[in-house]
Amino acid sequence: MTGALKIVVTVKQVPDPNSNLTLEADNTLSREKEVVLDPGDECGVEEGLQLKEAHGGEVILVSMGPERGKDAIRKGLSMGADRGVLITDPQLAGADALLTARALAAAIKPETPDLVICATESYDGSTGMVPPMLAELLGMPQVSFAKKVEVDGSTIKVHRQTADGYQVVEVSTPALISVTAGIAEPRYASLKGIMAARSKEIKQVGLGELGIDKGEPAETIEGLADAETRKAGAVIEDDGTAVDRIIQVLVEAKVV
Amino acid sequence: MAKVWVYAELNQGHLTPTSLELMARARDLGDVEAIALGAGAKAAAATLGKHGAKVVHINEDAAFDDFIAEPATDALASLHKEQPADLILFGFTPDSRDVAGRLAARLEVGLISNAGDIAAKDGGFVAKVPYFGGAKLASMKANKKPAIVLVRPKSFEAREVGGTAEVKDLKVTIDAGSKRAHVTERVVEASEKVKLEDARVVISGGRGMGGPDNFPLLEDLASALGGAVGASRAVVDAGWVPYSMQVGQTGKSVRPGVYIAVGISGAMQHTVGMKASKVIIAINKDAEAPIMKMADLGVVGDALKIVPALTAAVKAKKR
Numbered sequence: 001m002t003g004a005l006k007i008v009v010t011v012k013q014v015p016d017p018n019s020n021l022t023l024e025a026d027n028t029l030s031r032e033k034e035v036v037l038d039p040g041d042e043c044g045v046e047e048g049l050q051l052k053e054a055h056g057g058e059v060i061l062v063s064m065g066p067e068r069g070k071d072a073i074r075k076g077l078s079m080g081a082d083r084g085v086l087i088t089d090p091q092l093a094g095a096d097a098l099l100t101a102r103a104l105a106a107a108i109k110p111e112t113p114d115l116v117i118c119a120t121e122s123y124d125g126s127t128g129m130v131p132p133m134l135a136e137l138l139g140m141p142q143v144s145f146a147k148k149v150e151v152d153g154s155t156i157k158v159h160r161q162t163a164d165g166y167q168v169v170e171v172s173t174p175a176l177i178s179v180t181a182g183i184a185e186p187r188y189a190s191l192k193g194i195m196a197a198r199s200k201e202i203k204q205v206g207l208g209e210l211g212i213d214k215g216e217p218a219e220t221i222e223g224l225a226d227a228e229t230r231k232a233g234a235v236i237e238d239d240g241t242a243v244d245r246i247i248q249v250l251v252e253a254k255v256v
Numbered sequence: 257m258a259k260v261w262v263y264a265e266l267n268q269g270h271l272t273p274t275s276l277e278l279m280a281r282a283r284d285l286g287d288v289e290a291i292a293l294g295a296g297a298k299a300a301a302a303t304l305g306k307h308g309a310k311v312v313h314i315n316e317d318a319a320f321d322d323f324i325a326e327p328a329t330d331a332l333a334s335l336h337k338e339q340p341a342d343l344i345l346f347g348f349t350p351d352s353r354d355v356a357g358r359l360a361a362r363l364e365v366g367l368i369s370n371a372g373d374i375a376a377k378d379g380g381f382v383a384k385v386p387y388f389g390g391a392k393l394a395s396m397k398a399n400k401k402p403a404i405v406l407v408r409p410k411s412f413e414a415r416e417v418g419g420t421a422e423v424k425d426l427k428v429t430i431d432a433g434s435k436r437a438h439v440t441e442r443v444v445e446a447s448e449k450v451k452l453e454d455a456r457v458v459i460s461g462g463r464g465m466g467g468p469d470n471f472p473l474l475e476d477l478a479s480a481l482g483g484a485v486g487a488s489r490a491v492v493d494a495g496w497v498p499y500s501m502q503v504g505q506t507g508k509s510v511r512p513g514v515y516i517a518v519g520i521s522g523a524m525q526h527t528v529g530m531k532a533s534k535v536i537i538a539i540n541k542d543a544e545a546p547i548m549k550m551a552d553l554g555v556v557g558d559a560l561k562i563v564p565a566l567t568a569a570v571k572a573k574k575r
Contacts, residue, residue: 023388027394096366097357097360097366097367097369098360098361098364098365098366098367101361120506121506127369127370128353128369128506129353129356129357129360129367129369129406130357131357132325132353132354132355132356132357132358132361133357133358133360133361134361135357135358136329136357136358136361136362137361141324141325141326141436141437142324142325142354142358142437143324143437144324144350144353144354145350145499147499160324160439161499162350162442163499163500163508164444164445164500165442165443165444165445165500166443166445167439167441167442167443168439168440168441168442168443169324169437169438169439169440170437170438170440171436171437171438172436175436175437180493180499181493182492182493182494182495182499216399216400217366217399218360218365218366218367218398218399218400219366219367219368219396219397219398219399220396220397220399221387221394221395221396221397222382222395222396222397223394223395224387224388224392224393224394224395225392225393225395226391226392226393227386227390227391227392227393228393229549229550230531230536230550230551230552232548232549232550232551232554233551233552233553233554234552234553234554235543235548235551235554235555235556236553236554236555236556237543237556237557238555238556238557238558238561238562242555242557242562243562243565243566243569244569245553245555246516246537246553246555246562246566246569247566247569247570247573249514249535249537249552249553250481250514250570251573252535253513253514253534253535254513255456255457255481255482255483255513255514256481256570256573256574
């Protein structure tokens with residue numbers, strides 16, 4: 001492959017981090033309040049756009065969720081992505097990671113991308129299991145925790161964050177990269193971008209069109225209990241005595 | 257007896273502490289076999305035996321260290337094909353996550369991640385997973401075999417029980433098709449004075465610290481207390497401090513004697529990584545922040561004033 005890159009970025013709508021979560025009757029998270037594009041995905045879109053600007057090509061956004069998930073795609077399109085695909089099907093409500101990865105893989109495969117970019121994890125679930133599953137189903141290598149991505153022809157060089165620094169990882173296209181939020185500062189959509197996004201294509205597909213049988217869920221929630229909570233201790237206003245109170249606690253805990 | 261596997265993650269020749277924590281619970285769930293891949297696997301087998309592994313499958317092929325996830329996935333999938341496991345336990349760590357995700361997709365079984373505990377029930381397995389912003393604890397039942405469960409570090413205490421594992425060579429051919437994501441270089445950036453995971457006092461900063469320029473205030477307090485400095489995901493994402501300092505679901509799990517949360521609101525992403533601390537002190541300008549509801553002492557005030565004063569007081573106390 002030379003030059004232009006065909007890049008797929010997965011995006012997702014998540015409950016606004018500033019709103020309160022609610023549960024549905026079947027204990028799945030309510031998606032009623034989903035109003036924002038996942039902040040981690042914004043960074044993925046930005047990285048995709050920067051790679052496209054440097055190498056030429058196309059950025060396609062693929063999302064799964066209820067119909068209003070189009071808003072998340074539209075946001076990415078207004079940042080500059082070219083088109084979107086929304087997988088939406090009532091059967092996908094409460095889908096687990098494997099079903100999510102299967103649906104995404106089925107939608108992404110026909111695009112034959114050079115690069116698939118995911119966020120390392122979503123803001124609501126934070127489990128980060130979809131990217132490795134998706135890579136496996138697409139038959140692609142995966143590099144997770146990417147904080148820097150350089151493309152040179154068909155070679156991608158990634159700085160992969162580790163506990164004490166980073167690894168340099170080399171991989172050939174096609175590949176799946178999951179990026180950290182630190183990789184790129186997402187741009188603001190310009191007025192021109194917002195106007196242009198209105199006429200960009202968002203294709204909507206269901207499970208039937210993707211040829212996916214929902215199957216049995218890999219895991220089920222048997223019960224929910226209130227999490228063990230720590231009892232709140234004293235809450236004091238700092239009136240000048242706070243330091244003494246903290247010292248007292250540190251002495252009791254035998255650390256000073 | 258159920259056949260339980262522990263994926264014993266090796267990091268450049270060394271067994272990760274979480275691998276031994278998994279052993280501690282795996283012993284209660286069935287006959288334990290561990291899988292150790294890459295440099296140091298043989299030495300790790302002896303340790304795993306002392307922690308209760310009856311069998312350790314090893315393979316020291318350099319491909320396991322040089323290429324991400326795929327060689328390990330091949331090895332596990334091939335072993336499972338020959339002698340199927342009922343349960344495979346992984347640590348919820350970045351490297352194990354990549355392997356577990358691929359394996360779950362390849363075997364078409366799904367997985368349960370971020371578990372804090374796991375038990376046998378009705379011939380299957382049920383894991384406890386924080387849910388709904390951490391306010392609830394879900395009991396998740398794995399419906400397929402093998403059940404693949406990723407357990408958060410520090411969920412169990414590693415303990416030797418004595419014993420010797422039978423060491424078996426795991427025969428697998430890693431072909432070129434799995435040697436794709438090539439680790440060509442390892443760069444160490446942070447040399448921590450006191451390791452965050454082992455520190456008896458941890459002082460973590462969040463957005464309320466105002467900016468990266470104020471983190472030295474926390475360093476000063478940490479060195480006065482002989483502790484280590486951590487951070488919330490928000491400030492790591494913002495690039496204030498390196499990822500190595502992140503405490504929380506996708507960062508490090510800590511359980512020090514004293515945890516001081518400075519300018520951290522207390523989102524689940526953070527609290528799952530520190531709520532097992534013995535004593536929690538929170539300093540925050542917002543009396544309503546969730547962290548205040550779990551702190552043994554909550555101080556409402558200006559962190560930038562309180563922290564230096566506290567450092568001075570600790571130093572005075574030590575004199």
